[in-house]
Amino acid sequence: MAKVRGAIVVDTERCKGCNLCVVACPTKVIELNDIVNGKGYHPAFPARHEDCTGCMNCATVCPDMCITVYRLKPQK
């Protein structure tokens, strides 16, 4: 079955590691990184990118507009 595939890009320097995107992701793609960014936060990153559907939930709840979302519609 062809499925919608998505990808996210996290601006890790902008990210404040609030974890809201992690909770909002229905397919559990995102995790917080162990490393810290320049502001001292653990930024979000797509740990399981292959499960991303491009649903935008993460970007929708992200208060800091750190996430850009791309989506690829399935080809016949």
Place this chain on the structure above:
Amino acid sequence: MSENILTPEEIIKTGELVFKKTKLMTDAELSYCPGCGHGVAHRITMEVIEELGLEEQTIGIAPVGCSVLAYEFMNVDMQEAAHGRAPALATGIKRVYPNKTVFTYQGDGDLAAIGTAETIHACNRGENITIIFINNGIYGMTGGQMAPTTLPGMNSSTSPYGRDVHTMGYPLKITELVAMLPGTSYVTRQAVHKPGLVRKAKKAIKKAFELQMENKGTSFVEIVSNCNSGWKMTPVESNEWLDKNMLDYYPLGDLKG
């Protein structure tokens, strides 16, 4: 099978860009705490301005409170008001420029305590403005003191044993008050702690601005939001607490219009 082997880089390259920061938000880093609902509320407000093509005619007003620096983030002409006076500024602007789009962005201390008179009277005159009201039940900027909207029993630095309604009064349902005024065209209460609610809130804000452009009177959008620092919780906990506790007292949905 072929889709599954696409790398994220390939999707980014070939796929459709479905979400990126609106250009009506500046690149300045938001001054809010991690996980604060202000960021989302800012963003969806500015997305609506962009989608309605109002960028060149919009004048926004920042309040005093956590969002005092909203003018650093919202990429339109902005004015910064004295505490509580944003609706008066908005009135002044709208009266001299009836065809421009004017909105205030205010927190609960600003709008529902010190600025109650300005809020009620702007709404009562039916000023053709849009008021975005962020209610997080606490004074965030000054360090978590009791707000007019703090829930009964809720702790804050000035109600350390919980808000006692007998001595401190009840949480002010100013949105319900405003809905009773004939000057308001649309009064709604929304939230932004879940993706679905964010989308609904954005629709509400869009409707609010559309009604302003139709000169229908004051449109008023309350957004129940979190203050994890003030509430002394993690962002995720604060959103759960909000969902469990705030919405009984501040039920979501349209109150009018």
Place this chain on the structure above:
Amino acid sequence: MTEEIIIAGFGGQGVLSMGKILAYSGIMEDKEVSWMPSYGPEMRGGTANVAVIISDERINSPVLHNFDTAIILNQQSMDKFEESVNPGGVLLYDPNGIIHHPTRKDINIYTIEGANEASKLKSSKTFNMIVLGAFLKIKPIVKMENVLKGLKKSLPERHHHLIPMNEEAIKVGFEKIKEVQTV
């Protein structure tokens, strides 16, 4: 020529508008004028007074404590302003309701039965014009034609039909003024 006048009475007697008509008449004669009322709660039912200055020169102080003429229309005003008439000046009053008549010997005193004459004209509103007429008889500082012009200026257009009646009232004042003493 400078004439400094105080007009004082009850609110509702037309004190302020009488002053205004006088001031407007002065303007019609190309004179300098000022009109300085006491104002506020006093105007609503209590006493009302207005200082009017008409002069050939630029008027300096609009605030005065002594006057060339005092036009007095009730007892409180008599108590307050009898002393403020300059020696040799004029005190014109309506004796109606006055218990303590003026006692000064160094001023010219006249009476005008304004209230009674107004009721004869069947219009209490003409009261202030009768008194104004009496004043102009003693002190013809403005010409009658300019008073009528001033009246026209100070009355809203919807009241212009009342001008003939006011003119009549001024003439009554002219005729009915009585001299009490002159110095």
Place this chain on the structure above:
Amino acid sequence: MEEVKLMKGNEAVAEAAIRAGVDAYFGYPITPQSEVIEYLMAEEPHKRTGMVVLQAESELAAINMVYGAAACGKKAMTSSSSPGFSLKQEGISYIAGAELPCVIVDVVRGGPGLGTIQPSQADYFQVVKGGGHGDYNLIVLAPATVQEMADFIELAFELAFKYRNPAVILSDGVIGQMMEKVVFSPQKERLTDEEVDKLYNSWATTGKKNGRERNIITSLELVPERQEAHNHHLQAKYKKITENEIRFETFNCEDADYLLVAYGSSARICQKTVQLAREKGIKVGLLRPITLWPYPSEAINKLADQVKGILAVEMSAGQMVEDVRLAVNGKVKVEHYGRFGGMVHSPNEVLDALETKIIGG
């Protein structure tokens, strides 16, 4: 030739505002200045010029409406009397900080507190010396006639826009309530929105059009170094205003042995005092500051070389007298005289005070 009208000072303010092409008036009734908004409401200036008139819910709201409209490059004004001016102080500080041009008329009544509705000049400190928070100055014009009440509206707006600074017309219950002859300037056109955009494009918030960056009107600067720099900028502006905009008048000062300094209605009263004094053979002159800020200190200082004593006359317990003393800097005796709390001194009382406090003292 414009027609001569007989009008109250307050009404003259209102008519002059319409004629000056003012865009908006926001006010709240208070005695003794309510005639301003009453006249404007009756006159329906929206039909004459498109001018907006709105009765606000409070003085606070009114001054902040002025903020909003002024921040859009429009000519906005308000008026009030002393207790109302106190309420406006918050907004005035913000307007001064954000460098917005606007005009505020204060028709002063007796205080403190609710005080009285009778005339006073006891707002000098709160208007000329601030009253709101922070280091700022307002341009303060003090009319002494009904004609000046009218004329100063246009002048106040001119100065306010020239320096992007609020200007106050500091009047009192005498000038506000009295009627005098007044001749108005011909009607000036209000600026069109396009003209406003063109003139004030660099700062006015009218919507970020034509590719310009967004304009922000704020008085907030959290970085203290930048706040200090902003304050330096303000002080430089105030210096420029002080160098260029001092206005005053003198009467009979050429040969004066004694000097009266008075503004507004007190200056009128003092003119009569000068006349009475000269009739008695006392050579008295009068200096009348027209701008109370910037203050004509230099002119007073110069006269201090000539006269034997100075009496500052104001309807207050002694406020402006401090500026006279600063100007004179100890050269000659400076005393204060004035009735206050709603009482108005007479020319004779001033003469008595001059004789006892200065000449005999």
